[in-house]
Amino acid sequence: MQAIGFYLIYGILWLFSLLPLRILYIISDILYVSIRFGGYRKKVITDNLKFSFPNLSNKEIGEIRNKFYQHFSDLILETIKVQTMSKKEMRKRVVFKNLEKIHKHYNADKDVVAVLGHYGNWEWITSFSLHIEALACDVYHELKNPYFDRHMLKLRSRWGNANFEMKSSVREIVRLRQKKQRFVIGLIADQSPSRTKIQYCRPFLNQNTPFILGPEKIAKLTESPVVFFHMNKVKRGYYEVNIIPILESTKDADQYEITNKHVDTLESIIKQRPELWLWSHKRWKYAENRHLNHAN
Helix, strand or coil: CCHHHHHHHHHHHHHHHCHHHHHHHHHHHHHHHHHCCCCCCHHHHHEEEHHHHHCCCCHHHHHHHHHHHHHHHHHHHHHHHHHHCHHHHHHHHEEEEECCHHHHEEEECEEEEEEEEEEECHHHHHHHHCCCCCEEEEEEECCCHHHHHHHHHHCCCCCCCCEEEEHHHHHHHHHHHCCCCEEEEEEEEECCHHHHEEEEEEEECCEEEEECCCCHHHHHHHCCCEEEEEEEEEEEEEEEEEEEEEEEECCCCCCHHHHHHHHHHHHHHHHHHHHEEEECCCCCCCCCCCCCCCCC
């Protein structure tokens, strides 16, 4: 049944991906109306926003929620488009502004850990591999449906980057270093760890929040500098990625220093344009004493 369901949906998505983006954005507008008035995860999104911005009125919360719905609709159609999108079009739509902050590291025989959040269009940021000489790779969580899992891996490796499943990522990194293959590894670091794997909590968006420590552990293991990918939406269908240095020397970094720095960076970015973050995710489902008594 999983195979039948996948191939039915895949055929439809592939046909949609053949449409130009200007048509897909018309479909996105229709989808936006559907999910807005259908109340897609409305309680989760509203609660997340209210906890994060306790000083905002209900009207202001509603405005952010609706802007998120619009961006989320675009994100779905933009992800579908990846299947048949050309390299030329992707280069035009995702611009990396300051690549010299990456080049200088692998030119000095150093690997780079690039941290990002579920912000902007994280599926399009895999096009980073089109802009560097080092191997671009990223870490992912395996999907339950093996057919959709293979499909998403195909999309994420479309531009030549490597994909490592979370549980095998350290082994793959060691293998690359043994081969003396320079790499830039991207890690989405704002997922919620499972309850049994929570190792560190800190204030984030006015809430007590558990964070994964993967980027910090990999950076210290490989003694790699850490940067943050800030993917800003310039206009519909166009993004700019600003590469923000987090820490140049990680070998002797204090415990949680790297994590705190990239979390602070993400929080600052979200506050600038909150509608571009993934508010529909149950980010705080395992947080103990979620609501802090003060605003950050």
